Amino acid sequence: MRERTINLSGRDIPRRWYNLAADLPAPAPPLGPDGAPITPDMLAPVFPMNLIEQEASRERWIDIPEEVLRILLRWRPTPLRRACYLEERLGTPARIYYKDESVSPPGSHKPNTAVAQAWYNRQFGIRRLATETGAGQWGSALAFACSLLGLECKVYMVRISFDQKPLRKTMMRIWGARCVASPSAETETGRRILAETPDIPGSLGIAISEAIEEAVGDASGGTRYSLGSVLNHVLLHQTVIGLEAREQLALAGERRPDVIIACAGGGSNFAGLSFPFVRDRMDGADIEIIPVEPTACPTMTRGPFAYDYGDTACMTPLLAMHTLGHGFMPPPIHAGGLRYHGLAPLVSQTIVEGLATPRAYHQTQCYESAMLWAATEGTICAPETSHAIAAVIEEARKAKEEGREKVILFNYSGHGLMDLAGYDKYLSGELADYPLPEEALRRSIEVIRHLPRPGRGGPAGR
Numbered sequence: 001m002r003e004r005t006i007n008l009s010g011r012d013i014p015r016r017w018y019n020l021a022a023d024l025p026a027p028a029p030p031l032g033p034d035g036a037p038i039t040p041d042m043l044a045p046v047f048p049m050n051l052i053e054q055e056a057s058r059e060r061w062i063d064i065p066e067e068v069l070r071i072l073l074r075w076r077p078t079p080l081r082r083a084c085y086l087e088e089r090l091g092t093p094a095r096i097y098y099k100d101e102s103v104s105p106p107g108s109h110k111p112n113t114a115v116a117q118a119w120y121n122r123q124f125g126i127r128r129l130a131t132e133t134g135a136g137q138w139g140s141a142l143a144f145a146c147s148l149l150g151l152e153c154k155v156y157m158v159r160i161s162f163d164q165k166p167l168r169k170t171m172m173r174i175w176g177a178r179c180v181a182s183p184s185a186e187t188e189t190g191r192r193i194l195a196e197t198p199d200i201p202g203s204l205g206i207a208i209s210e211a212i213e214e215a216v217g218d219a220s221g222g223t224r225y226s227l228g229s230v231l232n233h234v235l236l237h238q239t240v241i242g243l244e245a246r247e248q249l250a251l252a253g254e255r256r257p258d259v260i261i262a263c264a265g266g267g268s269n270f271a272g273l274s275f276p277f278v279r280d281r282m283d284g285a286d287i288e289i290i291p292v293e294p295t296a297c298p299t300m301t302r303g304p305f306a307y308d309y310g311d312t313a314c315m316t317p318l319l320a321m322h323t324l325g326h327g328f329m330p331p332p333i334h335a336g337g338l339r340y341h342g343l344a345p346l347v348s349q350t351i352v353e354g355l356a357t358p359r360a361y362h363q364t365q366c367y368e369s370a371m372l373w374a375a376t377e378g379t380i381c382a383p384e385t386s387h388a389i390a391a392v393i394e395e396a397r398k399a400k401e402e403g404r405e406k407v408i409l410f411n412y413s414g415h416g417l418m419d420l421a422g423y424d425k426y427l428s429g430e431l432a433d434y435p436l437p438e439e440a441l442r443r444s445i446e447v448i449r450h451l452p453r454p455g456r457g458g459p460a461g462r
């Protein structure tokens with residue numbers, strides 16, 4: 001019998017987060033409405049100052065607070081598993097390992113940062129958090145974290161996912177959060193968009209605008225906004241995944257992975273697994289690092305690297321990132337967590353620097369891959385995770401053609417037990433692919449033409 005699961009004990013949980021910003025060239029900074037780099041006080045109505053400091057930090061290692069560690073220990077370290085049955089079915093010489101983040105109570109990688117963010121907010125005296133959610137994984141992770149740390153939580157859930165995944169809402173309610181469909185009648189932004197387009201499916205960009213509006217509009221000052229991806233501090237909190245994986249691969253007798261794969265919505269899932277290895281690659285290690293996205297929302301593979309807003313109503317600072325334009329309305333694919341117009345500036349920077357090479361897959365190929373996974377490994381993955389599995393299968397087949405014993409490592413970012421409606425549609429032959437037409441892309445990025453363009457270390461002009 002081959003060892004299928006490599007566990008670390010609680011004593012081996014990482015005690016520090018790794019900050020890739022310390023090792024990359026200085027990025028183009030976030031810009032305020034006047035086109036000048038933002039200052040910490042400009043973000044103060046939105047985030048607590050301790051997280052704003054973490055956002056700007058260029059320290060390589062940041063200690064994880066003891067109480068955060070104690071909560072993470074409820075499900076961490078997560079197992080590293082070997083996908084022996086998939087390997088066998090594909091007849092590949094590749095060895096496929098995956099970090100199983102689906103074992104967290106809400107079922108994905110998201111609580112790694114939800115717990116940290118709720119903790120830092122509570123330390124700063126905040127009583128209530130407002131947030132957005134696409135697939136519902138982030139909303140339920142923040143609801144879970146807030147319930148453990150005694151904070152109130154309000155979640156704006158993208159309308160299409162709200163309808164497709166009603167039981168995610170129930171999970172959030174179980175953990176004490178209030179969840180409304182976005183756009184909603186509860187904010188100016190929501191009311192304006194509903195008046196223009198009453199049957200709009202919603203987007204992460206709109207839901208972010210609503211949650212920020214709610215946080216900034218609380219006159220008591222007791223509410224802040226919490227984001228499930230994109231920002232530096234969110235990516236930082238996810239690096240426990242890659243740091244654990246490195247230890248576990250060593251225990252499995254592997255020197256290092258040859259290929260690292262993870263799906264990317266806002267980018268924190270990909271960053272969490274890959275960033276500790278990006279550092280190895282910068283030191284000369286031969287590792288191929290692949291973030292994966294849907295062809296319906298091809299931010300990394302077709303979106304320009306540009307300054308753009310993180311939300312639809314232009315309330316966030318301008319971020320230097322790959323983007324499809326802040327007004328982009330993604331088609332109603334089932335991977336709700338991958339329907340975002342932008343991408344974390346740090347992940348965008350790894351792509352620009354040639355340290356990561358993105359790929360895009362059609363929705364039906366992803367479901368086909370998820371079905372092969374369920375038939376071999378047995379578990380039912382989230383639609384987002386199926387994008388990574390599609391790339392893993394392609395890489396494993398390539399290894400077979402080349403007769404190469406590659407080590408493939410990927411992030412099993414979540415289970416799909418709340419996402420069965422998408423599988424149902426796939427099985428009934430009702431799922432369509434939505435490759436983004438060139439003309440739609442051109443129109444969508446038109447809105448960023450007048451914005452400054454990023455150069456190394458600062459804006460390069462308009």
Ligand SMILES: Cc1ncc(COP(=O)(O)O)c(C=O)c1O
Nearest residue numbers: 137229265266267268269337414
């Ligand atoms: C299961 C799952 N995997 C991956 C992602 C993408 O995460 P990120 O925004 O961190 O890239 C999501 C987002 O909701 C998700 O729910």
